[in-house]
Amino acid sequence: MMSLRRPSPTLVSRLPRxxxxxxxxxxxxxITADALAQPPVAPSARDxxxxxxxxxxxxxxxxxxxxxxxxxxSPEGHIATAWSYVLDVEPIVVLDDGRRFESTxxxxxxxxxxxxxxxxASDLPYFEVDRELNAQWGDPILAVSNLFNIAAGNEPASxxxxxxxxxxxxxxxxxxxxxxxxxKVLILDLIAxxxxxxxxxxxxxxxxxxGMLGKELRDSGTGVWLNYALPIDxxxxxxxxxxxxxxxxxxxxxxxxxxxxxxxxxxxxxxxxVPNVLESTPAYIDAVASDSPAADAKLRPDDLILLLEGxxxxxxxxxxxxxxxxxxxxxxxxxxxxxxxxxxxxxxx
Amino acid sequence: xxPAAALFAASxxxxxxxxxxxxxxxxxxxxxxxxxxxxxxxxxxxxxxxSVEQARVAAIDRARPSAVSVFVPGGGGGGSGxxxxxxxxxxxxxxxxSPAGTFMRCGLSDGRVYDAVLVGLDPVxxxxxxxxxxxxxxxxATLADSRQARAGDWCMVIGNPFLLATNLQPTVTWGILxxxxxxxxxxxxxxxYADCLQTDASINPGNSGGPIYNAQGELLGIVGRCSFEKRxxxxxxxxxxxxxxxxxxxxxxxxxxxxxxxxxxxxxxxTDPDGGVVVSNIxxxxxxxxRGLRYNAQILEIDGRPVMTANDVQNVLGTLPSGWRVxxxxxxxxxxxxxxxxxxxxxxQDELLAKMSSALPxxxxxxxxxxDEKDAEENAEENQDDTExxxxxxxxxxxxxxxxxxxxxxxKPAIPKSVxxxxxxxxxxxxxxxxxxxxxxxxxxxxxxxxADQFPADAESNSTAWTITGKTGExxxxxxxxxxxxAILVGETxxxxxxxxxxxDAVDTxxxxxxxxALDAWRTMLKLGPQKFGEAYYQGTMPLGxxxxxRDCMIGLYGDxxxxxxxxxxxxxxxxxxxxxxxxxxxxxxxIRREGESISGLELRYGTDVALDVSISDWxxxxxxxx
Numbered sequence: 004m005m006s007l008r009r010p011s012p013t014l015v016s017r018l019p020r021x022x023x024x025x026x027x028x029x030x031x032x033x034i035t036a037d038a039l040a041q042p043p044v045a046p047s048a049r050d051x052x053x054x055x056x057x058x059x060x061x062x063x064x065x066x067x068x069x070x071x072x073x074x075x076x077s078p079e080g081h082i083a084t085a086w087s088y089v090l091d092v093e094p095i096v097v098l099d100d101g102r103r104f105e106s107t108x109x110x111x112x113x114x115x116x117x118x119x120x121x122x123x124a125s126d127l128p129y130f131e132v133d134r135e136l137n138a139q140w141g142d143p144i145l146a147v148s149n150l151f152n153i154a155a156g157n158e159p160a161s162x163x164x165x166x167x168x169x170x171x172x173x174x175x176x177x178x179x180x181x182x183x184x185x186x187k188v189l190i191l192d193l194i195a196x197x198x199x200x201x202x203x204x205x206x207x208x209x210x211x212x213x214g215m216l217g218k219e220l221r222d223s224g225t226g227v228w229l230n231y232a233l234p235i236d237x238x239x240x241x242x243x244x245x246x247x248x249x250x251x252x253x254x255x256x257x258x259x260x261x262x263x264x265x266x267x268x269x270x271x272x273x274x275x276x277v278p279n280v281l282e283s284t285p286a287y288i289d290a291v292a293s294d295s296p297a298a299d300a301k302l303r304p305d306d307l308i309l310l311l312e313g314x315x316x317x318x319x320x321x322x323x324x325x326x327x328x329x330x331x332x333x334x335x336x337x338x339x340x341x342x343x344x345x346x347x348x349x350x351x352x
Numbered sequence: 353x354x355p356a357a358a359l360f361a362a363s364x365x366x367x368x369x370x371x372x373x374x375x376x377x378x379x380x381x382x383x384x385x386x387x388x389x390x391x392x393x394x395x396x397x398x399x400x401x402x403s404v405e406q407a408r409v410a411a412i413d414r415a416r417p418s419a420v421s422v423f424v425p426g427g428g429g430g431g432s433g434x435x436x437x438x439x440x441x442x443x444x445x446x447x448x449x450s451p452a453g454t455f456m457r458c459g460l461s462d463g464r465v466y467d468a469v470l471v472g473l474d475p476v477x478x479x480x481x482x483x484x485x486x487x488x489x490x491x492x493a494t495l496a497d498s499r500q501a502r503a504g505d506w507c508m509v510i511g512n513p514f515l516l517a518t519n520l521q522p523t524v525t526w527g528i529l530x531x532x533x534x535x536x537x538x539x540x541x542x543x544x545y546a547d548c549l550q551t552d553a554s555i556n557p558g559n560s561g562g563p564i565y566n567a568q569g570e571l572l573g574i575v576g577r578c579s580f581e582k583r584x585x586x587x588x589x590x591x592x593x594x595x596x597x598x599x600x601x602x603x604x605x606x607x608x609x610x611x612x613x614x615x616x617x618x619x620x621x622x623t624d625p626d627g628g629v630v631v632s633n634i635x636x637x638x639x640x641x642x643r644g645l646r647y648n649a650q651i652l653e654i655d656g657r658p659v660m661t662a663n664d665v666q667n668v669l670g671t672l673p674s675g676w677r678v679x680x681x682x683x684x685x686x687x688x689x690x691x692x693x694x695x696x697x698x699x700x701q702d703e704l705l706a707k708m709s710s711a712l713p714x715x716x717x718x719x720x721x722x723x724d725e726k727d728a729e730e731n732a733e734e735n736q737d738d739t740e741x742x743x744x745x746x747x748x749x750x751x752x753x754x755x756x757x758x759x760x761x762x763x764k765p766a767i768p769k770s771v772x773x774x775x776x777x778x779x780x781x782x783x784x785x786x787x788x789x790x791x792x793x794x795x796x797x798x799x800x801x802x803x804a805d806q807f808p809a810d811a812e813s814n815s816t817a818w819t820i821t822g823k824t825g826e827x828x829x830x831x832x833x834x835x836x837x838x839a840i841l842v843g844e845t846x847x848x849x850x851x852x853x854x855x856x857d858a859v860d861t862x863x864x865x866x867x868x869x870a871l872d873a874w875r876t877m878l879k880l881g882p883q884k885f886g887e888a889y890y891q892g893t894m895p896l897g898x899x900x901x902x903r904d905c906m907i908g909l910y911g912d913x914x915x916x917x918x919x920x921x922x923x924x925x926x927x928x929x930x931x932x933x934x935x936x937x938x939x940x941x942x943x944i945r946r947e948g949e950s951i952s953g954l955e956l957r958y959g960t961d962v963a964l965d966v967s968i969s970d971w972x973x974x975x976x977x978x979x
Contacts, residue, residue, distance in 0.1 A: 048504025048528075101661075145504075151579045151590060153534060153550060156623075156663050161530040162503045162551040163589055193552065194589030287377075 047210070048145065052159040053099045053128045055204050056082055057149045058106075058120070060094035072148040072216065073120065075129035080104075081246050083132075083238065084202035085218050086111045087116035091317075096122050101157025108317075110245035113309045113338055114183055114345040116218060117238055119245040126208035130204065130212035132221065132243075134186075136236040138213040139191070142167045146195040146232070148203025148216055160203070165193025170234070179222045180229065183345035186237045189214050191230040196220070205232040214238075226296070258328040267326040267335060271348050273297035276319050283318035296335075296350040303341065310338035357857060384441065402598040407567075411728040412508065414569035417491035419510040419562060420444070420484070421517035422468075422696030432511030432522070432562025432819065433482065434571060435492040440466070441607070443574050443599055444561030445620070446473055447524055447543070448655035449480040454775045454783055455767045456535050458484050459520035460491070469774045472606030472640055473782040475708045476614045476698060477554055477670075478543045478576050479599060482560070485771065491564060496570035498532075498595040501549060505529045509553045509575055509591070511562025524563075525848060527553030535667050536577070536592060544614070546670020548592045549573050564593040571596050582804065600672035604675045604893025605904055609786030611672040612702050612892065615695035621651060623661040628652075631682075637936040639694035640680065642959060649684035669677070674698065675891065679898040691960065694896030774837035790890035791882040794906045794917070797924035802950045807973040815976045818875050822953075822968040829966045833872035840865050852911030859933035859940045862958040866940030867966075871954075872930040873915040875973075886910065896928055905928060 048343050055074050062069035073084030073096070082096060097105045104122035111118045138144070146163045154160050169190040173180055189205065203216040214232030223226050243249075260266070269276065274296020277287045286308040291297045308316050311334070316322045329335060335350040376942070397405075420433035420442050420488065431448030435441070449456065454470040471481040484490060501507075508526045516523055536545035553686040555578050565572045573593035579619050605612040617640025619630050631649045645651075651659055654668045672678065674697030680855060681690040762913035767775070798804060803818075817834030827843030838849040838899050847865045849855055855872075858865035882888040887909040895904035896918050903918040916930040916939075925946065932939040938959040945953035951971065956964040 038864075048502070052503065104967070151591065153579070154531060155535065156661055159503060159531065161550060162528060163530055165552075166530045196586065197588055253737070256804065 017258045021237055037054055039230050048147070048162045049159070050128075050143060050210055051127045051147045051206050052162065054130050055099065055147045055149075055160040057097040057152075057154065057160065058082075058089060058094045058202065059097070060089035061091040064088055068152065068198045070149065070152045070199050071149075071201045072199060073128050074147075074202070074204040074215070075213070076119075076132055076242060077246065078125060078127050079107065079130055079131075080122040080124040080127055082106065082120040082122065082216060083242055084118050084120060085215070086113060086116045087201060089155055092122075094120065096120060097157075098122075098124070099159055108315060110313070111310070111315050112241040112245065115186075115233065115238060115241055116182065116184055116313065117215075117233070117241055119242060128204075131324075132212060132235050132239050135240060136170075136213060136238070137211070138167060138234075139171075139208055140167045140190075143208050144189075144191065144205050144213065146193060146200070146205050146216060147193065148195070148197075148200035148204055150195075150197040150200040150203070160308075163193050163195055165191050165195070168192040173231075174222075179223055179264050180278050180345050181221055181223070182218070183340065183343055184217070184233065187234055188217070188231040191232060191235055193230060194228075195230045195232070196228065204308060219279070235335060258322075260327045261330060263327075265331060267329045267331045267352075268334075269323065269326070271296075271352065272326075274302070276322075279319045281318075283320070286316050286319050286322045296352050300348045300350050302348065304341070305341075308337055309340055309345070312336055360470065362886050369472050373775070376384045379877050386763050390876075408526075411565070411567055411569035412510075414570075415493065415508065415563070415565040416461050416510055416522065416524070418493035418571070419461065419522045421512040421515075421520060422448055422452075422482075422561060423457045423459065423515070425455060425457055428452065430456075430512060430515050430542050431558055431560040431715060432575065434561075434563035434574065435460075435484065435490050436495065436571070436603075437492050438490050439488050440468075440486075441471065442468070442482050442484055443606075444480050444482060445574065445576055446478045446480045448561040448758055449473070450481060454777075456482065458482070460484075461520065461522055462491075465520070467768060467771045469771050470783050471607050472610045473616075473708075474606060474897045475542050475611065475704065476538075476544055476674075477594060477598065477602060479574065479594060479602060479606065481603075483682070483774075483786075485774075493565070493571035493602065494568050494569075496568075498549065498572050498597045501529055501572055501595075502565065503529050503531050503765075506567040507553055507564055507572060509551065509555055509559060509562065510565075511554035511559040511575065513554070525554035528549050530590070533667060534592065535663050542649050543577075545576060545592055545594065547595055547598060547667040550946050551591050551593065552589045553591065553872055557585055559591070561767075573904050574599060578594050584815040595671070601671055601676075602673055604904070606788060607786060608890045608892045609781050609783045609788075610889070610892070611700075611704065611708065611780060611782055613675045613697040613699050615669055615672040615676055616698050617654075617665075617669060617680075617693070618696050619645060621662050621665050624650070624662075625658070629659050629662055629665055638696060639677075639938075641852060641877070643680070643691040643693050644684065644689060645680070645682055645683055645693070647693055649682045651680065652684045652688070653681040653690075654678060655680075664974065669695070673770045673892065673894070676894045676900050678895060709979045736974045744775070747951060762969050786936055789801055790904075791888065791906070793888060793924075794904065794919070795877070795881050797919065798874075798878060798917070798926065801925055803971045803973070804969070805949075815877060816875065817976045818871060819972045819974065820871070820900070820954075820966075820968060822966040823968050824964060829964075831867065831966075832874055833868055838865075838868045838872060840868060856912055856933045859931050860937055862938065862940075862963065864956060864964045866931060866958070867942055867954065867956045867964060869910060869913055869931045870915065870940060870942035872874070873908060873910040873913075873931070874926075874929060876910070876918075877917075882906070891916070894918070 018157055041170050049155055057070050058073050059069060071085060071089045073082040076083050090108055094106055096104045106120040106122045109119040109121045122313055143166055149160045167189050173188050182214055200216050201218040205214040207213050212235055214234045216232050229290050260310055274288060274291035275290040277289045288302055288306045291302050308322060309327045310316060314325055337348050339346050367534060389858050418435045418769050419713055420435060421429040422433050422444055428451050435443045436443055445763045449470055456468050457465050458468045466484040466486050468482045471483050473480050496549060507529050508524055510522045510524050513523050530660045531550040534548050534550050534633035538544040538547060555575055559681045562575045563571050565573050566572050573595045575593045577592050579588060579590040619631050619634035622632045624630050628650045631647055657668050659665045672695060677692050678692045679690055680693045774785050776784040815835050820831040822829045830841040832839045836850050840847050855869040877885050882953050885908045889907055891905040891907045894905050896903045901921055905923055906917045908915045914932040917926050919926045927944055928944040941957040943955040944951055951968055953967045955962055
């Protein structure tokens with residue numbers, strides 16, 4: 004039976020090194036066969052737990068959990084996590100050692116449902132995000148997250164084990180999965196994507212990061228819940244760009260507020276947003292003026308503006324403020340969400 | 353590659369080797385073309401894989417015989433359990449036994465079905481003890497030390513998910529511990545899970561009450577509940593187990609046949625933002641208060657376990673039985689103290705019984721009723737009627753129609769006589785029979801140890817008196833107890849009493865005469881035995897003065913006082929007799945010093961202070977005339 008199966012890449016790639024290892028290992032095994040026979044899961048689950056954080060933010064009503072997971076990607080406290088409603092407020096981050104931090108959202112990549120947070124700390128354990136995905140189906144993995152918010156207080160995150168069942172693209176048929184992500188995913192054979200698990204770390208047999216658990220997804224046709232992770236090679240560029248500040252053309256702080264008659268505003272672009280009645284009303288488009296840059300770009304009512312010049316548009320006030328810093332003769336790049344799609348749009352005055 | 357990583361991969365491959373694997377998809381076949389393995393002759397497994405796989409097989413073989421499939425007679429549901437002694441004592445969940453009452457049938461992997469009887473219940477901890485009948489050589493599990501378990505350890509669950517074990521072959525699921533030391537809030541009013549284990553091994557309805565073993569096949573805990581959520585009542589990768597160390601604390605209590613309660617300190621605590629856990633409120637009537645614990649004191653350790661957060665405190669207390677005395681270390685006013693503290697019960701007895709009856713599962717749900725989809729922790733019990741209906745009923749019955757009687761006979765199944773002989777219902781007890789067994793053991797032991805073994809066996813009607821002489825320091829001591837005649841003489845000081853209420857006052861005022869009710873209760877117990885002593889029962893096992901090993905504890909009501917005999921678990925020798933007068937003050941503790949078989953000294957303590965220390969020279973029993 005086994006010969007039908009492609010030999011595991013872990014074994015194949017490591018075979019040349021195995022003999023001497025085996026010799027030493029088997030010696031151990033012979034000495035204390037019982038004690039060592041079933042080793043604790045390698046890598047040390049503890050090492051992985053220390054790099055995973057718990058994130059608390061918006062939600063808590065109507066089955067929307069106010070928590071999710073994340074993991075450290077720099078010693079200075081950069082945290083990769085899933086971009087979700089939990090981040091509608093500046094979230095609280097609890098590290099593995101129990102320390103609580105107020106975090107800032109450094110940036111988001113809506114097309115990947117990725118967000119990067121930052122806490123003010125240093126010398127933290129973190130995951131290297133490798134350039135290439137060194138994992139294939141059949142590989143054993145650990146998934147570490149705070150699913151169901153089981154790990155309260157200073158408790159370490161939950162560890163689960165399984166294998167990569169497939170490396171494939173999400174079924175792109177419109178509406179099958181309610182996600183804007185269209186790229187490669189790791190399909191897992193364990194029930195990893197539970198409430199609160201989004202943003203958790205998936206590591207290989209040696210504790211190397213290979214992916215991030217995605218948000219809960221259910222196949223709208225079959226009703227089957229998907230267990231998957233976004234591979235690091237899909238995340239790496241966006242992570243690097245957000246952390247390095249490359250996603251924005253000009254950092255907001257260095258861009259002065261222009262005079263009202265020189266800067267852009269909603270009217271110059273032909274945008275009418277939904278009534279701004281909340282403390283932070285999302286920048287949903289209510290109407291588009293004819294013969295305007297917005298109309299030329301075929302924007303529609305119900306489009307949600309997510310980014311402007313790479314900067315996160317958390318609410319309408321942020322959008323208005325950012326527009327004041329752009330000369331009205333210049334084009335404006337925005338990213339919108341339309342249904343399950345995330346689209347880049349250029350508004351040319 | 354670190355050795356552990358190699359074994360991780362090896363463990364995985366070993367898992368696959370026992371599973372027929374589907375052919376590789378085309379794209380992968382192409383990827384892997386240069387590495388294609390040709391099929392030539394029998395497959396040779398890597399020795400590493402073989403050893404890992406053999407170890408796994410051996411662990412499962414070691415564990416499986418002790419796994420029990422519990423069935424409620426008459427098709428009322430069931431669950432799982434695990435044998436822990438050769439005479440058939442087994443652990444399961446309270447919520448598994450509760451639909452069955454006192455009688456159930458249990459299957460083992462040897463293919464045989466045994467009658468089983470309920471022994472004891474811990475409704476708060478969701479534990480129940482049952483006894484399988486008919487053998488004295490049952491296979492039983494080796495208990496692990498669950499505090500050694502770590503997240504990431506391999507583990508396995510063996511049990512009766514979905515009541516599949518109708519062929520009596522239990523189901524094995526394998527996984528890792530996802531977390532240890534988890535605290536799960538009470539579901540409803542009971543069923544608190546403190547310091548529990550979390551696993552990703554598949555746990556489904558019907559696994560409840562069954563064993564979780566470590567990779568060596570030793571018992572780590574008792575499977576109890578799962579996180580079920582919007583995906584329905586099936587495994588979602590999160591199951592919880594009561595740690596076996598918690599169960600160890602309760603084994604003696606459960607063997608008593610009682611319905612037992614959990615412990616509380618009599619104080620509330622909060623996690624200090626600067627670290628550590630401090631007392632935020634304390635009952636002045638609590639033993640903790642009498643031992644010096646105060647508002648704002650920092651608690652460092654309970655029962656030898658360091659506590660850093662309020663959760664840690666609950667994790668320790670939640671695993672301890674009511675009435676235990678455990679060491680508590682705390683810092684107050686710059687002084688660190690380690691003192692034994694008596695823990696109170698979480699509930700009053702009536703309250704516990706009331707909550708328990710309301711926690712009993714509702715009648716089986718009507719099939720096809722919409723599932724309650726709210727986010728809830730549910731217990732993994734299985735109801736057989738449900739599955740049967742799912743399997744067999746071609747059309748859904750009208751939900752409004754009352755449920756027809758079970759085809760297996762709706763009436764309560766007759767309990768075989770061999771089993772009903774072992775059942776004595778009594779309020780406050782799961783099964784009073786097992787308390788009587790322990791009472792008999794206690795009185796046999798008490799009658800065969802000093803001083804009773806020195807006296808001739810005499811008729812119960814004869815009135816006896818004890819006269820004990822000795823010294824404290826240079827002063828002569830004479831203690832005498834008889835029916836309604838109590839006296840103590842220490843040097844020049846003499847005290848007399850003729851009523852038990854006077855003895856009550858002596859204990860309440862921490863007088864040295866508090867030694868008398870302890871001795872007289874002992875004398876009376878020897879003469880009358882537990883059945884006639886007044887209310888008397890076996891409490892279970894508990895630490896003595898906060899220290900292990902756990903001692904057998906027998907309780908008798910003597911006047912308005914409660915007397916506790918604490919005896920060594922192996923020798924059966926009484927080591928301490930405690931007399932409680934007012935609940936809110938320290939009991940009189942009579943500590944017994946032995947030399948060989950006989951008693952050489954008696955020490956009376958209140959709290960941690962010694963009130964009297966007597967070295968014994970003579971202990972006589974005389975017969976007195978009837979008053």
